[in-house]
Amino acid sequence: MGETVQVKQKGPVTTITLNRPDQLNAMDEQLLEELAEILQQVEQDESKIxxxxGAGRAFSAGGDMKTMLQSDDPEGFKRVMEIIKKVSTTFYALPKVTIAAINGAAAGLGLSLALAADYVVAQEDAKIAMNFIGIGLIPDGGGHFYMEQRLGTVKAKQAIWEGQTMMAQEAEAIGLIDVTTDELKEDLEEHLVKLQHLPLQAMIETKRILNYKQLPLLEEVLDLETKGQSKMRQTHDHEEGIQAFLDKREPNFKGK
Structure with a gap:
């Protein structure tokens, strides 16, 4: 068990908890490395679900802003993006039935990771945002791939461009998440009980066929996101987006 990611197995269910609650589970390099390692371990364990x-008040607020502000090192950026690629592909292809249980915010990279799950369940007061555009960046973590899978190409583009924060019911209404509940813990437990009485081996085999077929495309998208994000980090609009974030004001983008 790592410092920033906790894992617990109970019968056929393994629960992975992002554990930086004071930072709203923002993903820094340490969390991503620990998550990648734990996912590889879980891939081999006996659990089926x-x-x-996330611990505390959020699923994940996304990539850690302090890490982003401190890292102008191209090699450091490349290393982090490689870890993100490993996390995204491993979670997407896990030979298990996966559930993202969203408590509080799921934004940016946090939302990309949640959308890699087979089921996305959210507390009704959860806030859902693919909000990279607000700092002049593009989605990463496979965000383009997952948004397109759930919304279709045109709606995915529009949602990414708008970068709006949605309440859980709004996200469910457009098909971005699967279930909204006012009692996340209780309804999740009920869903887990139902799953354990289903032919999980058959469900996992269907997942293997459908997801593995898409895995090369996901890997290609992740590589394209790395190249695109590297370019966007050099733009005036990204610098302006970051400065506006620090100044707590609306950004003045110029398309440069």
Whole structure:
């Protein structure tokens, strides 16, 4: 068990908890490395169901802003993006039934990771945002791939461009998440009980066929996101987006 990611197995269910609650489970390099390692371990364990959730008030606020502000090192950026690629592909292809249980915010990279799950369940007061555009960046962590899978190409583009924060019911209404509940813990437990009385081996085999077929495309998208994000980090709009974030004001983008 790592410092920033906790894992617990109970019968056929493994629960992975992002554990930086004071930072709203923002993903720094340490958390991503620990998550990648734990996912590889879980891939080999005997569980049939994996729940991914966050400690405290949020699922994950996304990539760690302090890490982003401190890292102008191209090699450091490349290393982090490689870890993100490993996390995204491993979680997407896990030979288990996966559930993202969203408590509080799921934004940016946090939302990309949640959307890699087979089921996405959210507390009704959860806030859902693919909000990279607000700092002049593009989605990463496979965000383009997962948004397109759930919304279709045109709606995915529009949602990414708008970068709006949605309440859980709004996200469910457009098909971005699967279930909204006012009692996340209780309803999740009920769903887990139902799953354990289903032919999980057959469900996992269907997942293997459908997801593995898409895995090369996901890997290609992740590589394209790395190249695109590297370019966007050099733009005036990204610098302006970051400065506006620090100044707590609206950004003045110029398309440069």
């Amino acid at each position: 994996v729940v991914l959730t």
